[in-house]
Amino acid sequence: MLYMMLPLDRHFDSGFGAVADSFRDAADALEDSRESTPTLNAHLPVSFLYRHAIELFLKSAIIIFHRKLNIPYGAIPASGEPQIPVGDKWKPMHNVHGLQPLYQHFCSLFEDHAEYLAIHTNTDWSLPTELGQWISEIEATDSSSTFFRYPVTKDKEKDKQKSVIREDDYDALLSRMGQHQKPTKTLLMLDQHDNLVETFSHDDTQAKEIIHTLKQVAEIFSNCHAALAGELTGGA
Template sequence: MSYLITPPSNHYDGGMGITGCNFRHAAETLKAHASSLDGVLPLCYLHRHAIELFLKSVIFILHKKYSIGFGDGFSLDKPAIRVRDKWRPMDNIHNLSDLYSYFEVIYEDCKVALPETTCWDMPSDIRSKIDMVSGTDPKSTFFRYPKSGSAHQDAKKSRIQKTKFEGAFENQDKPAKLVLLFGQNDELIETYDMDADALGKIQEALDYLSGFFYGVHAAFRHELARGS
């Protein structure tokens, strides 16, 4: 895998894949060394951006390997993605569902030419996981800012969630970690769960997809780009 020891500018895909690897490794490091701070958004963003870069890398590799043309005005030096019959610069596309839809089209067209030494079948649940993440973060902004549109959705971003003291200890799966705010007369004003389930299903999907496309990208680099 020579792309691991050469500058990104020399890579077959222009450095997109190795950058995706770096974002995924950063996510894994953050997860392994979790602090007391509420780090849900950085972790999700790192995985999400890794997925975007892996998809762009494998799309570019297919175009380059099998001489697939782009629309007018676009080329390998200025790659593009076809979204709803319109060619748009690859750098301007951040919607994972759009990227995966385009990948599916050219992937199916090229599948008969792919080396038989690797199983290239895509698991049936990839599309649903992609759409779930994309539905939450279609523009790659949801995990970057505390406020990104919907107050209801934004409230789910933090592990610190308002709760009720009554019943807070009923969950036997893990101990409750609460902060209690009292008034001047020692009356309970607010209760906060400091370890609530913040975007649990989204986090699981991001972690799965990041790992899956990490492997897909490695297979493409080895089989189609000769490791470069």
Template sequence: MNYYFMPLEEQPDYGYGMIGSIYYAAANDLCSSEKFREDWYLVLPVNFLRRHCIELFLKSCIILFHKKFKLNFDNDKCTGEPKIKLNNGTWILLKTTHNIKDLYNYLDFLIKSNKDYLSKNTTTIWKFNDEFEKWIDKINGYDSVSDYFRYPISKDKNKDKNKNFFRENTMQGIQKEIEQGKKTITLIIEDSNGDAKKIYSNHKPDKIVDLFKILQKTSDELSGFHTAVRMELFNGF
């Protein structure tokens, strides 16, 4: 990839793809660590890295399509301030949005609008996995403004509860888990009489783990797509 060896500001997409690739690699490096566990809070930074690289890859490809096909950004030339067009026809600055559904919709429009050129002049099949849009919808449903995996509190407090790897439990609940052969980490808070006041034990938040897998598949898909755009349309630049 020739663009790897250029200053970010001189790359045709202003470095969006390069930084996206770095976040993508960082997520994979974390997951390959011997200390990484899917049933612990380590999935949150990995989810953030992958969610962010998805956003950056989408933004990169939008800019590159505009540059390749000399498409104006609203009233600005393709070399002007990057923008995306929403489904309602409104143009917004690319740098002001984190909504990956809006970004995907616009990229999908650009791909379909230039499918004749792509089919005749490239060897890539410019089509995402059949489940790809569902993955985007799932991720965006949790994190449309890029805050869900970064902070303990996001704009949706109900969904924030899904980030917990510990939850309130009872002695009966713990005993049942032990009988089922489950390993448990438990905190028991006692009152002044030595009676259990609060009991917390670990659990695996299925929704966060599910998002972990979806983010992995989505980032893998976009990493490959981004590589195809650079190689097929920009000769590695």
């Protein structure tokens, strides 16, 4: 791809796709090292990197479509500042961080120009049927690209889900141990009389599920970006 050897500002999509690839590559590297050398709360930067890569891949695809096919952003020409339709208004792309509006516009561009793609490209542009559901799941967790970046956000209840150390119920813990489930890492807090006060356990099940979803979606859009760059921009 020609863009790999050009400065970001010379890329057809202003460098969005290339930067997205760099975030995805960093996430892959960090995830691989996390498996071999466990680090406390490392799932958060891994998740953020994948999530941000997805956002940038979507923005790249949108820019490529508008510039290549000279599609205006509402009242703004295709050569102007990229915009995203949110509700009944067009908003500057740099102000839109939610994946849902980006994905919806991404899909509409593919649908509206399916005939052009069929005639002028050799790529099978079909995407997994589950992709929309995966985007919705990511959006439900992190709709503003803040959940994985900060320890606290505006949603205190949701914030409790981001840690792999969770408040636990002692009786439920004993029940799980009695059922010979997988080993658990647990902290028991006792008072000065050795009475149990609080129980905390390590549970990374949800973190692993989120990373799995983020990783496969990032891979799908990385492949899509490569195809769009090759087919519509000549690798630029």
